[in-house]
Amino acid sequence: MQQEIDVNLFHSLRHLTVLGLSLITGATAWAQPADYPTRPITIIVPYSAGGIGDSLARIIGDKVSQILRQPVIVEDRPGGNANIGILAVAKAAPDGYTWLLAAPALTANPSLYKHAWDPLKDFIGVGIAVSAPSLLVVPAQSKVRDLKDFIGLAKQSPSKLNYGNPGIGSSMHLNTELFKMASGIDLVSIPYKAQPGVLTALIRGDVAIAFLSTGLAAPQITSGRLKPLAVVAEHRIPGFPDVPTLAEAGYGEANVVPWYGFAVPGATPHATALRINDAINRALSSSDVQDKLRNLDMVPQSPRSLDEISAVIRSDYEKYRAVIKKAGITAD
Incomplete structure (x- = not known):
């Protein structure tokens, strides 16, 4: 009787050991992809x-x-x-x-x-x-000289200045809202389908300010159609060494790149x-x-x-x- 129990116990332990090893092997194969990748x-x-x-x-x-x-x-x-x-x-x-x-x-x-x-x-x-990186720009005909000027003007005329919004929830939209919060100003959102529409509106003077990608804004700045006030970037960008980042201007919380x-x-x-x-x-x-x-x-x-x-x-x-x-x- 005792021998039968010992045999049964041996087989049970052996079964558990094999099962445990298979589970460990399976987990290891999943967690340690030594041959990854093996397909496209x-x-x-x-x-x-x-x-x-x-x-x-x-x-x-x-x-x-x-x-x-x-x-x-x-x-x-x-x-x-x-x-x-x-x-x-x-x-x-x-x-x-x-x-x-x-x-x-x-x-x-x-x-x-x-x-x-x-x-x-x-x-x-x-x-x-x-x-x-993106550039915060105003029309060339704008009277503001720098970011401090623009913020001062916006505070003098609450909710009277607008900005170009290239899409609800886009990074340009959210950067503008972050900038508004950080600087304590209020701007009216003017929606457009994409950045090119905002660019056209800026050049015409239909909107007071907007964030644009550097690739889109840079040629217009160089040609004198837009003025840069700040850049959303980790560091100042080549081609515009005199334009400060939002962080350098004192609005680091809005400098989400x-x-x-x-x-x-x-x-x-x-x-x-x-x-x-x-x-x-x-x-x-x-x-x-x-x-x-x-x-x-x-x-x-x-x-x-x-x-x-x-x-x-x-x-x-x-x-x-x-x-x-x-x-x-x-x-x-």
Whole structure:
């Protein structure tokens, strides 16, 4: 009888040991992707083909393909103010084979739409490729000489000056609202479908002020059609060394610099995220990649760790959420 119990106990323990080893092996295989990647990677761009996001994804994707020795496919999924493409990645398998081309919509849209995503839980940032500086500009015929002049004028005439808004929830829109909060002024939003419409209105003098991308504003400043007051950037930008950043002008809380990068689904194994982060950082360290990114009028970024990227996402999300709530902005 005792021998039978011992035999049964032996078999039970053996069964548990085999089961435990299989569970450990399975978990290890999921958490330690030593052979990742073994098939093509897809980068989903939540914007139209031919735009900045599409071009950026292809530049980085081509270099990453060489580093990881697997094809990288760029798939454009525009629509819903970037929500369609972003949600597609949030719901994708967390296996490292579906990446998001991330932009300000990743951190702004959750506060604009009721049924969006949580950028801190549903995504892991794996790379910040470029920043996209913008210039705060006024028409050439404006009497203001600098940012201090404009703020003084706006305070003398509350709610009488307007600004060009290229899209609800766009980085230009939110930067303007952040600037209004930081400086204590009130400006009336004049909506346009995109930045070119704002540019035309500025040149004509139909709006008093607006943020524009450097690529769009710089030629008009050089030709004397616009005057720059400040730049949203980490540092002063080449070509306009006398134009201060908003932070230098005393409005650092409004100096939220838009960036483009990459993210993967939130449940992606840490080891996989590290592998992707390393590949993107190696791509960003390439001089030919940096040259191509500068040709997009973007500022190439230095390699960042997963923790550093997470901190940027959290900071932007919290700043955008605060200004959207205070200004009562909604896109639903």
